[in-house]
Amino acid sequence: MQHAKKYEFNSAVLKAVESCAAGRRKADSVMEECFPTGCGFSRSAAEAVLLQWLRNRMLIDAAVFSLCKKNPKKNALNVLRAAAADAMSSEGTKFAQVVHNWVGFSKTKISGNESGFVNAVLRKLPDAVEKLRRSSGSAESLAIKYSHPQWLVEKWTKQFGAEKTLEILECSQTPSEVFFRVSPFPQASKLFSDYAVCFSKTEFENFFKLKGGFWSRAKELLKSRFFYVQDPSTYFAPLQFSPMPGSYLDLCAAPGGKSRAIADLILKNGSAEKSKNSLLVGVDLPERAGQLAENFSKIDFMKAEVAECDILDGESLSETLSSKNLPLEYDGVFVDAPCSNTGVLRRRPDARYRISENDIAACAKKQLEILETAKKFVKPGGKLEYSTCSIEKEENSEVVHRFLSKNKNFSLISENILLPKYENDGAGYALIQRDV
Numbered sequence: 001m002q003h004a005k006k007y008e009f010n011s012a013v014l015k016a017v018e019s020c021a022a023g024r025r026k027a028d029s030v031m032e033e034c035f036p037t038g039c040g041f042s043r044s045a046a047e048a049v050l051l052q053w054l055r056n057r058m059l060i061d062a063a064v065f066s067l068c069k070k071n072p073k074k075n076a077l078n079v080l081r082a083a084a085a086d087a088m089s090s091e092g093t094k095f096a097q098v099v100h101n102w103v104g105f106s107k108t109k110i111s112g113n114e115s116g117f118v119n120a121v122l123r124k125l126p127d128a129v130e131k132l133r134r135s136s137g138s139a140e141s142l143a144i145k146y147s148h149p150q151w152l153v154e155k156w157t158k159q160f161g162a163e164k165t166l167e168i169l170e171c172s173q174t175p176s177e178v179f180f181r182v183s184p185f186p187q188a189s190k191l192f193s194d195y196a197v198c199f200s201k202t203e204f205e206n207f208f209k210l211k212g213g214f215w216s217r218a219k220e221l222l223k224s225r226f227f228y229v230q231d232p233s234t235y236f237a238p239l240q241f242s243p244m245p246g247s248y249l250d251l252c253a254a255p256g257g258k259s260r261a262i263a264d265l266i267l268k269n270g271s272a273e274k275s276k277n278s279l280l281v282g283v284d285l286p287e288r289a290g291q292l293a294e295n296f297s298k299i300d301f302m303k304a305e306v307a308e309c310d311i312l313d314g315e316s317l318s319e320t321l322s323s324k325n326l327p328l329e330y331d332g333v334f335v336d337a338p339c340s341n342t343g344v345l346r347r348r349p350d351a352r353y354r355i356s357e358n359d360i361a362a363c364a365k366k367q368l369e370i371l372e373t374a375k376k377f378v379k380p381g382g383k384l385e386y387s388t389c390s391i392e393k394e395e396n397s398e399v400v401h402r403f404l405s406k407n408k409n410f411s412l413i414s415e416n417i418l419l420p421k422y423e424n425d426g427a428g429y430a431l432i433q434r435d436v
């Protein structure tokens with residue numbers, strides 16, 4: 001009982017590591033299950049260890065295996081993974097304490113012999129990790145060093161070159177920051193000034209980076225309708241869309257970050273009076289509509305409607321819009337398509353182990369189908385914005401050009417891929433226009 005209490009943190013972290021190692025589970029749901037509210041340890045510390053492990057999963061395994069004559073048993077391997085991630089988060093003298101703690105835990109969890117083995121491996125682990133980190137730049141060694149699938153490293157090197165690939169990999173290993181976007185209302189800047197101490201500026205207008213330790217204060221801002229937690233990369237497609245007062249259909253809208261950006265841009269680009277008569281319709285699957293409706297309820301400076309349907313289900317979208325007396329043609333249609341997420345891997349360090357090359361092809365197929373549906377709702381002369389948080393050409397340029405080759409009455413205005421950097425995630429976006 002005493003042990004159970006003393007090692008509650010270790011047990012929970014180990015359970016989370018086992019859960020992620022066993023399958024393709026999402027880290028968010030594993031953390032919710034293993035680190036529940038009211039648990040007797042620091043949830044944020046446990047989450048930090050799990051994320052550290054996910055970010056360095058291949059590196060840790062390679063270092064552990066390099067120190068073992070034969071493959072460790074599953075239980076011992078998972079203890080080593082969890083302990084290594086915890087140790088990697090700590091420095092100097094704390095490292096010895098962390099190792100001591102995990103060795104103590106392993107005595108309660110696995111056999112005495114194995115805990116001796118855990119102890120021996122953990123103490124040599126920093127040198128083994130360092131050796132792998134110093135290894136030269138073949139795709140295989142980069143894949144291990146940065147814990148990314150080798151096929152992805154090879155793919156990026158082909159697409160972006162060695163230098164850019166290295167930058168992407170390095171960014172992916174940096175824990176992501178939290179950014180707040182401030183809406184273009186005079187009241188927003190006034191309210192924000194009371195909280196300015198919580199943030200530092202970024203190179204992106206209206207985006208502010210939350211400083212460590214200020215979340216509980218800064219989250220007060222989210223009760224108002226002027227602030228949204230959003231990465232700067234999510235703003236590029238709405239900016240390119242550049243909506244003026246008018247009618248807009250946002251397909252794949254949930255949870256609503258880009259819808260909100262579109263609404264704010266309509267307000268910024270037109271007067272408050274003209275914006276009032278604008279219409280923004282957000283569409284997503286029924287199971288995502290609740291969250292979308294909650295965010296749309298804050299867009300009270302124009303007509304904002306939520307429609308729930310599967311847009312790939314035959315005439316479902318036309319029928320849903322008609323049943324709500326909403327237009328069937330819009331000045332602009334925005335498509336933020338589901339994708340492989342390769343531009344946001346630092347935000348979701350578990351995602352890199354779940355995606356495969358086949359998933360990229362499957363996403364591209366679905367994305368083209370969504371664009372084919374979207375085109376039916378664009379007015380003559382209207383705009384069609386295509387956006388993803390993938391940096392793969394197969395999901396961006398290739399989808400757009402396949403669409404254009406089938407639809408000669410649409411032309412490309414501009415297309416871009418934004419690579420992940422320290423102050424932004426990656427994204428792909430293209431502006432297409434329907435002929436008059």
Ligand SMILES: C[S@@+](CC[C@H](N)C(=O)[O-])C[C@H]1O[C@@H](n2cnc3c(N)ncnc32)[C@H](O)[C@@H]1O
Pocket residue numbers: 234251252253254255256257258259283284285288309310311312313336337338339
């Ligand atoms: C990248 S997310 C959208 C993020 C959103 N635009 C934002 O900024 O908050 C893609 C969305 O596409 C939706 N989606 C995927 N397939 C769909 C379908 N067949 N019909 C409607 N929505 C779909 C998903 O439910 C998901 O919410």
